[in-house]
Amino acid sequence: MKPPVPTQASATSRNVSEIVPDVTALKALAHPVRLRMLGMLRIDGPATATQLAARLGLNSGATSYHLRQLAQYGFIEDAPATSRRDRWWKASHEITSVRPAESEGEAFDMDVAFAQAILSQQVGQMQKAAEEYAELPLEWRKASTASDIVIPLTAEKAEALTTRLNEFLMEAMREAPALGEPLPADTVPFTVMLHAFPYPGRLPHGEEESEP
Incomplete structure (x- = not known):
């Protein structure tokens, strides 16, 4: 996501922790399995390699x-740890x-590759949400x-x-319970996917840019 811009916090808000990875770290993260695993740990809280393997349909060696x-x-x-046996x-x-x-360069190439990896995961999540839409209670629809x-x-x-939209979303996040912790009975993780871009095919690129 685009980095949030700090705004004045309200009395009931909390700090939201973030990581800004460099090119090497971003390259390590841009793997579909790792993206899913990180999302699971953020949303559902701590887990072991064995637990994640079962949820992902992989063996524990791969998840480790x-x-x-x-x-x-x-x-x-x-x-x-709850026991010495599991990490x-x-x-x-x-x-x-x-x-x-x-x-342009390695950072640019990784920026593009990571955007593609994130988009692929988000499209899958949106498709699952669409499939479950009819089963949602009215208030969630x-x-x-x-x-x-x-x-x-x-x-x-x-x-x-886009900066204003991100600021608004970060304000809502600061005022909400932290991800990965037990939530009140009427509260669930709510996903907002913000995609903002020039309408495809309407913006000149590279050598096609308008001449003086």
Whole structure:
């Protein structure tokens, strides 16, 4: 996600922890299994390699390897163990913030690759949400939306808009219970996926940019 911009917190808000990975860490994270594992640890709380393997349909050896990779780059860390036999892991942060690369090179290539990896995972989640929509209670169907709005904007105004939207979402997150912790009976993890981009095919690229 685009890095949130700090705003003045209310009296009931809390700090939301984030990680801003460098190119090497981002490369390690941009694996579909690791993205899913990190999401599970953030949303559902601590787990063992065996538990994650069962949920992902993998063997524990594979999940242990991916967990070590996530730990190496600071995405996860050891959690208090309930027994000496199992190693428990927990997410180190609630969100991952990725700064857009300013020029071409390895950082730019990884920026593009990570965007593709995230989009693939998000499309899968949205499809599952659509499949479960009919089973939702009315109050949660009212809270859900699948909207797309096209607004003519300059690049500067588009950036200002996405910044304001991210600020609003971060404010809501700071005032909500922390991810991975026990939640009140009427509260569930609620996903907001924010995709903002120039309408495909309407913006010149590279050498096709307008001439003076």
